[in-house]
Structure formats: C-alpha cells, structure tokens
Amino acid sequence: MKTKFLFPNRFKWLGWLLFIPAFLFSISISLFDINIDQVWRIKVFAFSDTFILNSKRYFTWIENGVLDEVLLFCLVIGGILIGFSKLKMEDEFTNKIRYESLVWATYLNYGLILFFTIFIYGLSYLNVLIYNTFTLLFFFILRFHYMIYKLNKTTNDDE
Known part of the structure; x- marks a missing residue:
C-alpha cells in the first residue's frame, strides 16, 4: 500500500x-x-x-x-x-488503526486540557500547557502500539 x-x-x-x-x-x-x-x-x-x-x-x-x-x-x-x-507490514487496516488512534488521542488530550483548565490555575496551569506540547503524541503512540499489539495477539491466537 x-x-x-x-x-x-x-x-x-x-x-x-x-x-x-x-x-x-x-x-x-x-x-x-x-x-x-x-x-x-x-x-x-x-x-x-x-x-x-x-x-x-x-x-x-x-x-x-x-x-x-x-x-x-x-x-x-x-x-x-x-x-x-x-510498520514493516503496512496495510489499510493499519492505516485505520493509526487514524482512529490519532483521533482518540486528540479527544483525550483536549478533554484533559479542558478538565485542567477548569481545575488548575496560576503557574501550575503553565506546567499543563508545557506537558501538552508532547502529550498528544504520547497518547497517540500508546494507543496505536497497544491496538497493533492487540491485533497481532489476536492474529497469533487464531493461528
């Protein structure tokens, strides 16, 4: 592909x-x-x-x-x-997992920002914004690799 x-x-x-x-x-x-x-x-x-x-x-x-x-x-x-x-084996299903993981990570990341905006103030909130520079990528990587792991485990269990 x-x-x-x-x-x-x-x-x-x-x-x-x-x-x-x-x-x-x-x-x-x-x-x-x-x-x-x-x-x-x-x-x-x-x-x-x-x-x-x-x-x-x-x-x-x-x-x-x-x-x-x-x-x-x-x-x-x-x-x-x-x-x-x-990935070594990239196909349409992998692209679907990548896309869904990115959307999921975006929702989670901005949901957390909204939550912290309501409950954290002052310089502590600045720390939230600093962490936010990489948390979207972090959540995406976690979710994507977890879903690929689940896919591989399911595929190996079926064999």
Whole structure:
C-alpha cells in the first residue's frame, strides 16, 4: 500500500532513541524539581529577552540554559518519528488503526486540557500547557502500539 505522509520504517528506531531518554529525563526533572537553568548555558538568538509584553529588548542575543529546549525537541521529533513511521507490514487496516488512534488521542488530550483548565490555575496551569506540547503524541503512540499489539495477539491466537 502506498502511503504519502509516513516516514520509512527505519526511522522508528531513531525516534525511540530520541524519545525514551528525553522522556525519562523530563519526567525526572519534573518529579524531583531539578533546576536545569544553569545547564548548557549558551548564547542564543531570542525574539525577546523576557516575557514578550514586558520585554525591553527584541531580536537580541541572550545567554540561556538550553537543556529544556533540547529535551523538548527530542520528545517531539522522536514522537513524530515513532508515531508516523511505517510498520514493516503496512496495510489499510493499519492505516485505520493509526487514524482512529490519532483521533482518540486528540479527544483525550483536549478533554484533559479542558478538565485542567477548569481545575488548575496560576503557574501550575503553565506546567499543563508545557506537558501538552508532547502529550498528544504520547497518547497517540500508546494507543496505536497497544491496538497493533492487540491485533497481532489476536492474529497469533487464531493461528
């Protein structure tokens, strides 16, 4: 079957290589409240030096700890490669599972955002929005691979 928008299967291992360590480091940093602002401090180009509305300098170079940005890039790029790389055996039913998993993950993700919007406020809500940058991919990957696992298990049980 011809699929236009999926990466070749060989990219899936690279996705796992990026996603798993970044996910574990990010969860550890969050759970143990580790300050990473002083890690990997380098000069970077910034649209503003502080919050956009309070900024006195725009389009400038600042010194910033970039570990959080690197982890987020690894999470997102890894998640995209995992979720949108072809399986070894890709067919119409696999595409249906991929589509339904993506829709399911989208509903769950935005349902959780609405729920947290009602019950979480202040800077804690900012954490919800930060986690939201990769939770849609995370839910999609979990659901898709679980459904493929169930399909393979059912197929193997029938034989």
